[in-house]
Amino acid sequence: MKHNFGAGPCVLPQEVFKQAAQAVLDFNDTGLSILEISHRAPEFVAVMDEAISLVKELLHVPAGYSVLFLQGGASMQFAMVPYNLLPEGKKASYLDTGVWSKKAIAEAKLFGEVAVVASSKDQNYTYIPKEFTVDNDSVYLHFTSNNTIFGTEFTNYPKTNVPLVCDMSSDIFSREINVADFDLIYAGAQKNIGPAGATVVIVKDELLGKTGRAIPSMMDYQKHIEAESMYNTPPVFSVFVSMLNLRWLKSKGGVAEIAKENVAKAKALYDEIDRNPLFKGTTAKEDRSNMSVCFVMENPELEKPFLKYAEEKGCIGIKGHRSVGGFRASLYNALPITSVHVLVDAMQEFAEKHA
Amino acid sequence: MKHNFGAGPCVLPQEVFKQAAQAVLDFNDTGLSILEISHRAPEFVAVMDEAISLVKELLHVPAGYSVLFLQGGASMQFAMVPYNLLPEGKKASYLDTGVWSKKAIAEAKLFGEVAVVASSKDQNYTYIPKEFTVDNDSVYLHFTSNNTIFGTEFTNYPKTNVPLVCDMSSDIFSREINVADFDLIYAGAQKNIGPAGATVVIVKDELLGKTGRAIPSMMDYQKHIEAESMYNTPPVFSVFVSMLNLRWLKSKGGVAEIAKENVAKAKALYDEIDRNPLFKGTTAKEDRSNMSVCFVMENPELEKPFLKYAEEKGCIGIKGHRSVGGFRASLYNALPITSVHVLVDAMQEFAEKHA
Numbered sequence: 001m002k003h004n005f006g007a008g009p010c011v012l013p014q015e016v017f018k019q020a021a022q023a024v025l026d027f028n029d030t031g032l033s034i035l036e037i038s039h040r041a042p043e044f045v046a047v048m049d050e051a052i053s054l055v056k057e058l059l060h061v062p063a064g065y066s067v068l069f070l071q072g073g074a075s076m077q078f079a080m081v082p083y084n085l086l087p088e089g090k091k092a093s094y095l096d097t098g099v100w101s102k103k104a105i106a107e108a109k110l111f112g113e114v115a116v117v118a119s120s121k122d123q124n125y126t127y128i129p130k131e132f133t134v135d136n137d138s139v140y141l142h143f144t145s146n147n148t149i150f151g152t153e154f155t156n157y158p159k160t161n162v163p164l165v166c167d168m169s170s171d172i173f174s175r176e177i178n179v180a181d182f183d184l185i186y187a188g189a190q191k192n193i194g195p196a197g198a199t200v201v202i203v204k205d206e207l208l209g210k211t212g213r214a215i216p217s218m219m220d221y222q223k224h225i226e227a228e229s230m231y232n233t234p235p236v237f238s239v240f241v242s243m244l245n246l247r248w249l250k251s252k253g254g255v256a257e258i259a260k261e262n263v264a265k266a267k268a269l270y271d272e273i274d275r276n277p278l279f280k281g282t283t284a285k286e287d288r289s290n291m292s293v294c295f296v297m298e299n300p301e302l303e304k305p306f307l308k309y310a311e312e313k314g315c316i317g318i319k320g321h322r323s324v325g326g327f328r329a330s331l332y333n334a335l336p337i338t339s340v341h342v343l344v345d346a347m348q349e350f351a352e353k354h355a
Numbered sequence: 356m357k358h359n360f361g362a363g364p365c366v367l368p369q370e371v372f373k374q375a376a377q378a379v380l381d382f383n384d385t386g387l388s389i390l391e392i393s394h395r396a397p398e399f400v401a402v403m404d405e406a407i408s409l410v411k412e413l414l415h416v417p418a419g420y421s422v423l424f425l426q427g428g429a430s431m432q433f434a435m436v437p438y439n440l441l442p443e444g445k446k447a448s449y450l451d452t453g454v455w456s457k458k459a460i461a462e463a464k465l466f467g468e469v470a471v472v473a474s475s476k477d478q479n480y481t482y483i484p485k486e487f488t489v490d491n492d493s494v495y496l497h498f499t500s501n502n503t504i505f506g507t508e509f510t511n512y513p514k515t516n517v518p519l520v521c522d523m524s525s526d527i528f529s530r531e532i533n534v535a536d537f538d539l540i541y542a543g544a545q546k547n548i549g550p551a552g553a554t555v556v557i558v559k560d561e562l563l564g565k566t567g568r569a570i571p572s573m574m575d576y577q578k579h580i581e582a583e584s585m586y587n588t589p590p591v592f593s594v595f596v597s598m599l600n601l602r603w604l605k606s607k608g609g610v611a612e613i614a615k616e617n618v619a620k621a622k623a624l625y626d627e628i629d630r631n632p633l634f635k636g637t638t639a640k641e642d643r644s645n646m647s648v649c650f651v652m653e654n655p656e657l658e659k660p661f662l663k664y665a666e667e668k669g670c671i672g673i674k675g676h677r678s679v680g681g682f683r684a685s686l687y688n689a690l691p692i693t694s695v696h697v698l699v700d701a702m703q704e705f706a707e708k709h710a
Binding site for chain 2: 025
């Protein structure tokens, strides 16, 4: 049995895999594969509608916001956000909390002025900056809610007078949020939403259409809103599996319930990291991510042997990113707590052997 | 048994569906679903490499060209082509042969001057313009090789002194081409390549980097070439199934062999359209598409009954686009000739009943 701690694309529920495989052979008893049906067929329009409805229902999206399923991942959003929101000659503010923030900042600079109002680069992104000032003339403040590579997560979201834009790729649907606190949220699907190839955008309608800039149709949120995420052929299978996964989340009791499990999973692993003399966490404790748990060993020479030991126990995908080293265990929604227990047991057994 | 004449997403080989479904449950005996593996895992890097190699092999792509798997479909290419190739203040030439050409033209106008050097709009796009002049100061000539909605296809490609850019979404891999005659070819996957969610681009390297324009990373061909189509998380499953489908095409003898079948399939259907007094084709005979066969009935009142009759025989997806009416039978690579025979039989039986 494999315990998939991979950073994304990542584990999804086994029942979702089964339903997805069945639909590749025969979708809803149509006699056709989900891969060969028209995206304009009523059967797929119903899938898209349900996927969008589930996003709205599970996150309690208020009126005045649109939900989109697009392509291109968060990386495309790094450009689409300023393309749609940042007029030439105006300023947007960004928080720099890691690799993904930096990429978002680089793309925004192509469209207008960018103020990096706070950065944790001085300590290799091991904490979340809390003190910063956002000029009132910023058209928005952008931040990354969870930093997969460095293992930090915003416990409290920034409070500001300007519109708030969040890259929520790696912790959307993992915790309760108040969508009304945000003006635009985006997330690549391949963590808690579904397989790679789809991107969810939640945008406050009144934010759009204000730059005076001509926007290519595929980059224009308004075009996609008008076309109900069917401006062109959508990534049919990725949307379908996202819908299955969101159904699964709803059946589990929704975000409030999964959030409790996620807290319990992270606590179990952090407790062991703090207790076990061989291991130590890499981030400020108050900024620890519940999704991306980063840790190293007191003796770096033991890291390769532990990686091998954990893999023998079925724990895969725990090698840390090269910019941090050590280990990263991603604890996305679909990872069962039993998998965390297997990893914790491996840490304990390994410590006994190397006491 | 269903005979899927849908315009896209469309029929793929049954064995591809079986292999894809198996990989959703267990990919290559890894114990993991293809939907949960990392795109950086060696197993998926091998998939991407093989998909790119198969494109090169099946189309005999010469040295000096790069092959990319991207997201966003042909619609994203409508913008990416001028973003990367058309400097501000310069001119690109376009042939207007239908809905998709028109969309490509509209996007290009955001980036520079556009000269529409020929159009078949005067006769509702029922023919391919053959006489036109392309100014030598055009940075490229763009055309759509096959027009799905109107059922026309370029038999001979335009000859010109400027770089040639082709939207080959609906007939790539259906016929032999000489890639060296083109400078950039793009195609949404969801006809002859694979499922929706991936896009293939074949681009002559020396064409790039000449506009002086800052390009968002996700829109920049050079960034994707440097990253070997892994600039960000690719649409893993769509690329995987595309690879399976291209493997199938290779096993069938490649493009030369499938082209013979495609000609035979189209001939069988056009022969019946021309022979059967109830039906008539909608396009100039010399410009008939082998992929998208459009036809109407002499008596429009019989169209609804025939649609129903054909559906009872299992022929689905043959309703014509509203701008043409009547019927459109898409005969993509994976549609067996036996399906065409079923449709032809239905036409003959229907004619006998209504003689």
